Structures are given as C-alpha cells and as structure tokens.
Amino acid sequence: MSLRTALPFALQVAVLAVALALPAFVGANSYALFVATQLGIYVIAAIGLNLLAGYAGQVSLGHAAFFAIGAYSVALLTVDHHWSFWAAAAVGMVLAAGLGVLAALPAFRLNTWYFAFITLAFALVFEKMIVEWRWLTKGFAGVVGVPAPSAFGFEFGPRPLYYTVVTVTIVVFILVRNIVHSRFGRAFVAVRDVEPAALAVGASPQRTKLVAFVISAALAGIAGAFFAVQKTVVTPDDFTADFSIFFLLTVVLGGLGTLWGPIIGALVFFLIPELLAGMQSWRMLIYGFMLLGLMLFAPHGLYGALRQTWRRFAPPAPRPLASAEAIQQIEHPPIAGLPLEISGLSKRFGGVLALDGVDFSAPAGSCCAIVGPNGSGKTTLLNLASGYYTSDAGSVRIGGVETLGSSAQKIAARGIGRTFQTPRLVADLTALDNVMLGAFTRERANLLSTALRLPHAREEVRRLRKEALGFLDFVGVADRADTDAGETPHGQQRLIEIARAMMGGARLILLDEPAAGLSMAELERLEQLITRIRELGATIVIVEHHLDLVANIATHVTVLDRGTVLAAGKPATVFNDAGVMRAYMGERALKTGVPA
Numbered sequence: 001m002s003l004r005t006a007l008p009f010a011l012q013v014a015v016l017a018v019a020l021a022l023p024a025f026v027g028a029n030s031y032a033l034f035v036a037t038q039l040g041i042y043v044i045a046a047i048g049l050n051l052l053a054g055y056a057g058q059v060s061l062g063h064a065a066f067f068a069i070g071a072y073s074v075a076l077l078t079v080d081h082h083w084s085f086w087a088a089a090a091v092g093m094v095l096a097a098g099l100g101v102l103a104a105l106p107a108f109r110l111n112t113w114y115f116a117f118i119t120l121a122f123a124l125v126f127e128k129m130i131v132e133w134r135w136l137t138k139g140f141a142g143v144v145g146v147p148a149p150s151a152f153g154f155e156f157g158p159r160p161l162y163y164t165v166v167t168v169t170i171v172v173f174i175l176v177r178n179i180v181h182s183r184f185g186r187a188f189v190a191v192r193d194v195e196p197a198a199l200a201v202g203a204s205p206q207r208t209k210l211v212a213f214v215i216s217a218a219l220a221g222i223a224g225a226f227f228a229v230q231k232t233v234v235t236p237d238d239f240t241a242d243f244s245i246f247f248l249l250t251v252v253l254g255g256l257g258t259l260w261g262p263i264i265g266a267l268v269f270f271l272i273p274e275l276l277a278g279m280q281s282w283r284m285l286i287y288g289f290m291l292l293g294l295m296l297f298a299p300h301g302l303y304g305a306l307r308q309t310w311r312r313f314a315p316p317a318p319r320p321l322a323s324a325e326a327i328q329q330i331e332h333p334p335i336a337g338l339p340l341e342i343s344g345l346s347k348r349f350g351g352v353l354a355l356d357g358v359d360f361s362a363p364a365g366s367c368c369a370i371v372g373p374n375g376s377g378k379t380t381l382l383n384l385a386s387g388y389y390t391s392d393a394g395s396v397r398i399g400g401v402e403t404l405g406s407s408a409q410k411i412a413a414r415g416i417g418r419t420f421q422t423p424r425l426v427a428d429l430t431a432l433d434n435v436m437l438g439a440f441t442r443e444r445a446n447l448l449s450t451a452l453r454l455p456h457a458r459e460e461v462r463r464l465r466k467e468a469l470g471f472l473d474f475v476g477v478a479d480r481a482d483t484d485a486g487e488t489p490h491g492q493q494r495l496i497e498i499a500r501a502m503m504g505g506a507r508l509i510l511l512d513e514p515a516a517g518l519s520m521a522e523l524e525r526l527e528q529l530i531t532r533i534r535e536l537g538a539t540i541v542i543v544e545h546h547l548d549l550v551a552n553i554a555t556h557v558t559v560l561d562r563g564t565v566l567a568a569g570k571p572a573t574v575f576n577d578a579g580v581m582r583a584y585m586g587e588r589a590l591k592t593g594v595p596a
C-alpha cells in the first residue's frame, strides 16, 4: 500500500476506532454519548440526501418531513399501540419511502428548482399537518415517553443504542457506496450531468430520480426512527423547515456527490455548534461566519478541500492500464442489424419547417449517409428517429416496428444506439464507466442485489467490465479506460461514445457528425472502425459533412436541403449531381468538381 492510499485508509480506521471506543471513555448517560448517537442519526439521513442531491442532482428542501415520518411512526406505534421498535421503524421507513414517491412523482415533471420548492412546500404542509392532526400526533404537546428498543428481553440503553446507530450507519454507508459504484450510480450521475446520455443508454430520467428519491426518503425515515427513541419525545418543533435546510447545508458543505462528504459535513456542522455551546450569544455568529468562509474558500465542500490539499502532498499515481490479457480474450459476435424506414417525416419548430415529408431508408447491415448544408434538418431526423423529438407527421419503423411516439429510452432499449454532434459523455465518470453505462438496460441485477453485492451481481459486473474493456479496445482507446471522460481528448470522446453505443447491444447505430474535429489519423481510424462495425452486421446511419469519408464508407447517400430530400442514391452518382453540388457544395464545386 502506497503512502497515497495508506493515509486515507489509516484515517478511516481511526474514525472507526474512535467511534467504536467512545463509549468506553464517556459515561453511559453522558451528554457526549447522546451527541455522538445523534450525530450517527444525522449521518444516516445525510448519506441518503447526498445520494439524491449529490449523485442524482435533485435538491430536496423537504427531508425534515421524511425524517418526521420515521420519528412519528415509531413514537405513535410504540407508545400508543405498544409495537416493537423494530417493526415500527420498518413501517416508518416504508411510509417515508411511499410518501417520497407521492411527493416525487409530480415534482419530477418540473425542473430542479421547482423540484426543490415542491419538496419545501411538502415539508411545510407536513409540519402544519403534524400540528393540526392533534387526534393523531397530539399537536404541539408531541408524543412523550418513547420506549427504548428491546430485543429478546434485552433493553437498548444509551450504549447499545449508540452501537446500533453506528452499525446502521456503517451498513448504510456500505450499501450506498455499492449503489453509487453500480449501474444505478452511473445512471444517477448521467441524469444529473448529461440527460441525453442517460436517454441514449435507455435509462429513464424520471425512474432514475425516483429510485434516488425513494432510497433517500427511506434513509431519512430510518434516521427519524432512531431519533424518536433517542430523544424519547417527539414534537413538531423538531422537524421545521430549518431542519431540512440544515441537512442540505451539511451535505453541500461537506462535499456534494462524494461518499465521505455527508459524514464530514455532519461531523463539522453538527458538532461545532455543540462545542460552541458555552459561548451562548456568540455561537451562532461564529457558526454563520464559518459557513460563509467555507462557501467562499471551499466551493467543493470540506471533503473537496481536504482531497485537494492531500493531492498536493501525494499526487495521484498513474492508474494501471486495463490488462492487455483481459482485452485480448474478447470476441465480438456478429450483430443482427436492424433496418430503418422513414416515410413522410415532418417536424416544425415554430416558424421553421425543419423536415418536410422526408423519406429515408437504411436496409439491415447497410451504412447509409445523410448529408446536406447546415440547418437542412439532418440532426432533426436523427433526433426523431431516436425519440428525442416528437414528429408532426410521418412514420419511423425500426426493425419493422413503428417507433414514432416512443420515448428515447424505450427506443434505445430496442437496440438503437446513437452518438451526438457534440460528444455527450459523463465527464466525471471514467471512460470505462461511460462504456459500462451503455449496458444499463442489459444489466439484470436489481437494486437490492446490487446494494448487497450478491454473487450473481458481482459476476455480471465482472463480465460486463471485461466486455466494456473489449469495446474500448475495439474503438482503439483501451489505454484511456481509467481516465475521466472529461479529461480525454475530443477525438477519443467520439470513439468512447461509439463504444458506449455498442456496449448497449446496438443493432442500428446513428452517428451524428462523428468526424467533426478529428485529426487526419483519427479520421482514418474512424473510417476503419465504422467499416468493422458494419462488417459485424450493424446498420449504420451517419450524418456527416466530411464527404470523402462518406464516399468511402456509405453504400447509399441521402441529401437533405431545407428539410426536403434533394437527391438519394449511390455516393458516386449523388455527388456528381449538379443540383446537389450547387445546393450543398457551392458554385466552386460545380465548376471544378472539387467539394468546397
């Protein structure tokens, strides 16, 4: 183990050791143990909120409500109905997750800010309901005398409760870490940063956000359940909107979208006011200035600042490249190409008729090109064929099935892969993870087996990882496997996008200007690559301005001009057509025969 990995590991062991040893040094009924238990409870909720806000990019200002649901479920079921804590906590968790679904479904139709406001409104309504529904919640008086949990006649006093909370915190951390490193985590980040990429691999943004929200609400529910037994009293004052904001602050300032951020955030933002307790009137002022300083000087949160400092002392070592041996074993099976038939396709954007009754077809296993001047409707045609736009009229049949009107993610799941005019990779994921993202709809392991890393889920990931490496090698960038996609050169990003489409099992691949911005060497490699993909059997539709490339690889060319088909046929015939030359390549080409 190098110094670089040894120190963080030692720190993690130290944190764990302090957490486990604490009760030996403080009294069972001490305030320190009370605060430490509460800290663990907040960390559980913060880990959940970080999954939603940090990884899936959905800011919730209403987590106090889900926390309250867990707390009130335990308080009411144990005090009024004498349930065991464990059963009541399970109910609290399920109720929080269920109400999370109800709150999230309408909210996800709106943008991030409206989502934040709706969750805030939900929390405010919930706070009022707790006060008003006296028959259930006992209003301002709250529920008192929440009993300590017990199991097999053993009562969980402060020390066992502390250890239980620490254990749950560790388990939650591990489960969430497993989710973050799985296809679900990759989809969260894709939906957060590059929604078109999520759609291209068949991940539904709504469903992905919902999964994050449900996990997050359930974790807030569990945290609330422990909060009730620890405090023994549950009142509406415990769950105000301030509480939601405190959670969000904890996660954002700790380090949004990092595994350790919520832990560090909770540790600092919960403990510091406690440590300043003796300073009475000054403590909130000091606390406020601290937050201000952090926002200004650590924009990526405390964890980000710590990581940056650490990197100065121990710069990252070059990561080992993917094993050549593993790559060589990959065999690329033949691909059963899907035919694409488009007829009478029209699309209007306000006053602009981008497509006007366009017919186009690409037989299975062919490579057909669409060319035309800027603004002639080429990308619009790809966007309609892949479900990114809805059409005003016409038909799109892929593999004989009408797909017009289907969502982009459904079309992708049918075996239609695509690339974008500007590469849409998830910058924060490695090249390999971006390709793995392509397999989103092919992965079978569900959320639970992924979180628990059950053997079949691990085996599937091993297999797909090998396959993804094989596709990176196929497109010629295996040596970039462990580099963040945002740090790879533009030309390689285009190749990684193709690998991602192939990883999704694409049988029809739509390439939108893949040659744009490539060097001569990269262009040559692209040409070979497209030829190889075609030889495997996939159907390729390529929109391209680079006419030499089109002439070399396409069997059929369609020329669009102002939304209509100007000419179609074999490249040699089409490129010599005077009308095409005039419209697309300019007068100079018409005179000299050389494309402009």
Ligand SMILES: Nc1ncnc2c1ncn2[C@@H]1O[C@H](COP(=O)(O)OP(=O)(O)OP(=O)(O)O)[C@@H](O)[C@H]1O
Pocket (backbone or CB within 6 Å): 349, 352, 353, 354, 372, 373, 374, 375, 376, 377, 378, 379, 380, 381, 421
């Ligand atoms: N989302 C949109 N909203 C409004 N107008 C759009 C939209 N997408 C395309 N258009 C318009 O539709 C027409 C066709 O655009 P499109 O991007 O399909 O052309 P293109 O042939 O791909 O051009 P280029 O070669 O420059 O990429 C253009 O006039 C464009 O401004």
